Amino acid sequence: MRLFRTALLTAATAGLAVTVLAPTSAAAAPTPAPVLPKFLTAGELPPSLTPWTAGPVRRGAPQEGSVCTAETVPASGTRYRDFRTELDTQARQTITVATTTARAAKLAADLRTSLETCLDRLKEQDPGLEGEAFYHGGIDIEEGAHLYSIDTSYPEVGSTDIGLYSVGRDGRAVTVVEWGQMGELDGAPLEGFRKTTRTAVARLY
Template sequence: MNTLRAAAVTAAAVGMTIVPLTTTASAAGTAAPAPRTFLSASQLPASSTPWQADAVRRGLPADGSVCTAGIAPKAGSSHRDFRTELDTGARQTTTVAPSTAAAKALAAKLRASVEGCLDRLKEQYPSLEGEAFYHGRVDVEEGAHVYSIDTADPEAGSSDISLYSVGRDGRSVTVVEWGQLGDLDGAPVAGFKKTAGIAVAKLN
């Protein structure tokens, strides 16, 4: 089992998931063409156990992230899930918009959704505690913006850390999500920034 941690254990305890990436998510959608514009397993932040990459799938994942679900359109979107043997997972979702203006607007909506995610979660789950941080812009093409959401539920005894990046190159917008049990101190923020930059550089 692996999830952008999130899913199974914490979701059952807290009733929600910051970044739900289950191993069954890769079954959603049909296989996409060669994933040259997607991250490979070796381009994710270093982990104590090797990353494994599922096939790139057309459309949006069936179990979308609570922070970005409902923002990107299914048309023009593809996604790829990653997992390790431990409670760490990742996902990349890329959307090719009809125009550069549409892509710019989509990226802005995705960023706003991530920025407001923790507040929405606290409203929905009053016992939830957490902090959210903006970790800056990665200077690549039109940029990639990196965020972290660190949550804990004292009642459930759970703690999760998720990293997000939203980046754009022309008409293409890509979101990278990473998550595991723990807190921000144990998250590879520098490595994730590098991954976010690679994700945008590969778009075209």
């Protein structure tokens, strides 16, 4: 009888040890870091007469520039990278990771609306501004991407600027790519920008 009780006590003690140690081992397991979407590199921008230079990736929504989407891009979950050349051509990629795919889809739709209404809003703010805006179609990549151009000018001073814009989404990640320089749409690398947009969305995940 004493041996039977001893065996039960030993088994109970062993079971308790397993019960106590198991949660400790689980708690010690490291939490994997979330996978962040990847940004474009300088070499993936449309070809330019002088090389592109890529800036650092920064957290939060851009504080300057991005006049068409500044009020739509949230600071939370957003990072961006600026690019430039020696000939005053500039570009920017902004990536936002939403908390759900539904919110990402809404953000992408809101960004498209911001681009589609941007020229009218700019004209309201500056009555001397003239311009044209065009939608250049979609790209069949992941959840889709869409291209736009906005051509603006100040006739009184003779200056013209052309901007190319795109919005794309892959799951919870939404990206906006912007490209701009002095000139008109005829001199803008629209097909090169289309390729850059496809690469930008494909590189998100």
